[in-house]
Every structure is written in structure tokens, then in C-alpha cells.
């Protein structure tokens with residue numbers, strides 16, 4: 001479990017993180033979302049002691065990162081895949097990490113297999129593509145078989161097969177009971193991978209909820225109805241207490257109800273319909289709605 005408690009981080013006049021508090025629970029994938037510059041990387045760096053908070057703290061299983069006896073065995077992090085020492089081989093990089101963290105050398109081969117880099121183990125890290133560097137970063141994060149995993153933009157640079165792989169890996173790690181905390185700019189990716197969301201803007205918490213709750217709360221979903229008898233349909237629905245709005249092209253939009261309810265009312269009152277379909281908002285629409293103010297504020301500030 002990760003507990004972020006009243007975390008603040010300033011860089012000179014810039015407030016990157018501003019009194020942020022949330023908990024990341026084990027056993028599920030938690031997505032970390034926010035517009036550019038919202039403070040995601042700063043928060044993740046503070047989790048592993050790479051950024052010292054101006055105030056507040058982050059606890060991993062009840063302890064600060066610098067209090068962990070075997071950090072790599074408790075927390076695995078993929079923060080900046082390009083930051084590794086390019087002169088070493090893929091295997092050498094992992095062996096060095098294993099040695100300095102008292103992790104058995106045999107584990108290096110295991111993680112190379114898990115991330116699919118066994119075939120390039122002798123290659124210099126600097127010769128790797130971005131996608132392979134990402135895989136090596138994931139291998140390093142998994143090396144200590146930690147219970148907590150932090151992944152900053154892990155799908156960056158991955159091809160479609162790599163994206164499928166990391167998606168499956170994150171779900172498996174969470175199903176194992178581990179804490180998986182992952183940031184991404186790709187809403188469609190988070191919609192498929194995350195069980196829970198933490199959304200921040202300007203360093204502050206905007207949402208802490210399940211993906212479906214987040215969409216329900218922040219975007220509009222409705223039942224679209226096309227009918228040659230719009231007035232009859234409208235009065236049938238409103239009489240049943242259902243809110244109806246006017247859509248484009250003469251369509252009606254029933255809000256806060258179900259496909260079944262609309263279908264049953266249409267049949268009962270013998271209204272002819274050409275189409276009744278649920279229009280579910282995407283995570284992207286919900287995210288844009290929620291963060292619009294934050295982005296606008298930033299644009300006005302010229303940031």
C-alpha cells in the first residue's frame with residue numbers, strides 16, 4: 001500500500017505538488033492521470049525518495065522509502081527508462097542492480113524472460129530501441145519481486161504487441177495482490193487497464209474513484225432515441241419521470257435511465273422507434289471535462 005500524506009513540492013516559485021493526499025491499495029491497478037505539468041512525475045519521484053518533499057510524506061507499507069530495509073525488494077519503479085547506464089549490457093545492468101541489492105543472480109534470467117529480453121541480454125543498453133528500454137526498465141522494477149510497483153508512462157514507445165504485454169503484466173501483478181500504480185497520458189489505455197483512478201491537476205487531487213464512477217460523475221451518458229413520433233415518446237418518458245433532452249438531427253436523449261426502461265415504455269405505449277442505443281461517455285471525455293478548468297487556468301498563466 002502507498003500512502004501519500006499532505007505531500008507538497010515546490011521548485012522555486014513553481015508549486016508542483018500542493019497538499020496532495022491519497023492511498024493506493026493493493027490488488028488492483030490504480031491509474032494516475034493529470035494534464036501535462038500536473039505533478040505526476042514529481043509525486044512518483046517523491047514516492048521513491050528521488051525528490052525530497054517540501055512538506056508532507058509518502059509511506060510505502062507504513063515506511064518512508066529511506067526507511068525501507070531492502071528498497072528494491074519492496075518497491076519496483078519505472079520512472080525514466082532512458083536514465084540507465086548505456087555502456088552496460090542488458091544483462092550487466094540487471095546483474096549490477098541484483099548484486100547491490102542482494103538479489104540472487106538467477107533472478108536476472110527470470111526477469112529477462114518475463115519481459116522478453118532474453119534474446120538481447122548481451123546487447124549494450126544504449127543500442128536498445130525505446131520500446132526495449134521500457135522493457136529493461138520494467139525488468140529492473142521486477143527484479144526484487146516487490147509488492148509495490150510504480151510505472152511512469154510504461155506504454156511509451158511500445159508497439160501494439162508491447163502494449164498488450166504490459167497491460168497483461170500489470171493486471172497479473174495486481175491479481176497477485178500487489179500494489180500497481182501507473183501513470184499514463186493515454187486515456188483509452190487507462191480505461192482498459194486501470195481499476196481505480198487518481199486524477200490530479202495543478203498538484204491537487206481532482207478525483208479518487210473507480211473508472212466507472214469517474215465517468216458517471218464527470219461525463220454525460222444517455223440513451224439515444226430516434227423515432228418518427230418524438231412528441232409521443234417525449235411525453236411517455238417524462239410522464240414516467242425520465243428526463244428527456246433534445247439531441248441533434250431530431251433525436252431524443254433520455255438521461256439517467258436504462259435501455260431496458262426506454263424499450264419497455266416504448267413497447268407499452270406503442271411508440272414506433274427506429275433506434276434506441278446507449279451512448280456511454282469515454283474516460284477521455286470525462287477527463288477532458290474534469291481537467292478543462294485546470295488546463296484553461298494554465299493556458300492563461302502562459303505555462
Ligand SMILES: Nc1ncnc2c1ncn2[C@@H]1O[C@H](COP(=O)(O)OP(=O)(O)OP(=O)(O)O)[C@@H](O)[C@H]1O
Nearest residue numbers: 011014015016034035036037038039040041042043
Ligand atoms: N526539477 C524541476 N525543476 C523545476 N521545476 C520542475 C522540476 N520538475 C518539475 N517541475 C515543474 O513542476 C510541475 C510538475 O511537473 P511534473 O513533471 O511532476 O508534472 P507531470 O504531471 O509529470 O507532467 P507530464 O505529464 O508533462 O510529464 C511542472 O510545472 C514542472 O515544470
